[in-house]
Amino acid sequence: MNLLLAIDWALLIEKLILIAIIVFASLGIALYTTFAERKVAAVLQDRPGPNRAGPFGLFQPFADGLKLIMKEEIIPNTANKSLFILGPGLAMTAALMSCAVIPWSSHIELFDRSIDLQIADINIGILYVFGVVSMGVYGIMIGGWASNNKFSLMAALRGASQAISYELAMGLALIAVLMISGSLSLKTIVEQQMGPGQLWNVAYQPLGFLIFFICAMAECNRTPFDLPEAENELNFGYHQEYSSMKLGFYLFSEYINMIMSSAIMACLFFGGYDIPFLNESTLAPNVAAILGVLALLTKIAIFIFVFMWIRWTIPRFRYDQLMNLGWKTLIPLALVNMLATGAVILWHQG
Template sequence: MDLTVLLVKGIIILVIFGITLLIATYSTYAERKVAAFLQDRLGPNRAGPWGLLQPIADAGKMFFKEDFIPSQASKWLFILGPCLAMLTALMSSAVIPFGDSIRFDNYSIPVQGIEINIGVLYIFGVVSLGVYGIMVGGWASNNKFSLLGAIRAASQNISYEIALGLSMIAILMMTGSLSVRAIVDQQASFFEWNIFTQPLGFVIFLTCAFAECNRTPFDLPECETELVGGYHTEYSSMKLGFYLFAEYINMFVSSAFVSALYFGGFHYPFMNEVGSALERSMGAITGHNIATAIGFVVFFGKIFFFIFFFMWVRWTLPRFRYDQLMNLGWKTLIPLSILNVVITGAGLLYNFKYATWAIVIVMVLMVIVSGARAPKREAIPQQV
């Protein structure tokens, strides 16, 4: 690898890093705006035009607050907690392919932090490491509420990671590769997007992604009514800011991951036609780079949709109770994802990609039958 390639690669990594931070920053603004609109309000609109400077004002406020460390806390672990959370959140976007490739001279450089053939495994490892940030922070606070929140977070993440992994195994079986780019490339044509071949897997994956990000309806670790502030009860100033920021980065990364795994990543319908038309009219190199840019924009459109979806769900669903959460994870999602793996495998034996639709059809039929056989709701006359 010579110097120019290294330089371009470095620029790509810096840009991805910057974009990740920028999107996380403006997710806080978007969250408040979306929440407001869903509740018939207007949201922040005083700081700058349409309130666009609000995140900067919030960050400024965070910096000027007292940075407090409880006297009984384990000081270094207390500081390490938010750092770990932030570090793992930032690391995971490295393997996500944000675009096809940039061509110049004779080089072709993929728009991706690093292309490794175990990308999915890497993300899993980093996400599992993310639990440590919460656990260490909650334990080091020397506060029972923090510890309870941290334990909840840890057990929730571990439970849902299993279903998350199993739902993804079906995709890995179809692709035969752990590289995220290979998975994206395999979804080149519209009807081969994994959302169409793995509908059940998608629902399971999305649910588990919500749980992994500790977002509503699975935000039990920071459940205010029971646990004060959850694992970050004792945190203040920018350490608290790091925890909150890490949550938004995680949201961005999981949106990107869902788009890459199930919605074709940077692919869009008629992509090859557009690409070849651009290459014919503007020359092979410029045309290819512009086609890459379009794919990049399309991918971010998908990511923004999923970030919006995260917020949309947050202001729609109430929080699960803890036993409901565990029942859903262990008794529903894991058996379903195992069934999904088995059916996908059977389909692959006969070279039929859409086999998992069988589960969906059977489930719909069962729903109709059980709905028809259920006793009618009796109208009890109201007591006067």
């Protein structure tokens, strides 16, 4: 009995509901991102795109999902069975975990409680995201290795080395932002950009944003950085042996990663749930919170569109070009950016 009393039940229920909403909303948005991808590709290639299922083809993602579930589940004979199943699960979990520290909006007031629209405001928020991102590599590596196929293994090794290389430049670009904000909590970073007379961080860190954006694209394995998939040299990359919903998990986790990295870029550089040219404190808290969520979702949608735009415009890099770009261009640039930011901050302090 004593044990039951020790837990703040209202808080627990509130957080569980919030987690359920955010996870299901992310999955739903990811579902429609796959649809958006096909539509954007269609527009860029001057063709109609999926338009048969439902009005304007709006039910297409459900048809795709049903198709994936209905397909035969094949586990290769020579595969390592437990790890073969663990791989897609890990990829999906790692993709969803980063939503815990993203501030979706300020707080709403409901039933006399002030509910923060963020699952956990921990004071190492952005480092947590980096920890989760580095876990994402395991989904690819384990899946690729367990398939027991040399193309899968090569793709997995490529994917892992790409992720590690670009994480470095990403971290260095991030340090410059953290020097300005002086905090690792995403909520604090967003609130600083919302203050009156404050510009978004992208105004102070244009180069940092560019580096971060390129690295985010590489981390999500999006074209032009989709070397782990590289259909025409590695057949289908690390998920070649996968079928049915396990393949669906891999494909789906890429879209969730895209949403999460867009959300993080919006929070770090574009003011998160800040609505430009509007002082939110003049609005009622609930209205401001809902408008804030919409503002953040709009920013995420814009980033996702840019991701797709680039995918259907630019061809894939060669592997040595990818490594050269990461190690010889982005990392030195990020270092210079970091030093310059530090110097300017010192100069301002006098």
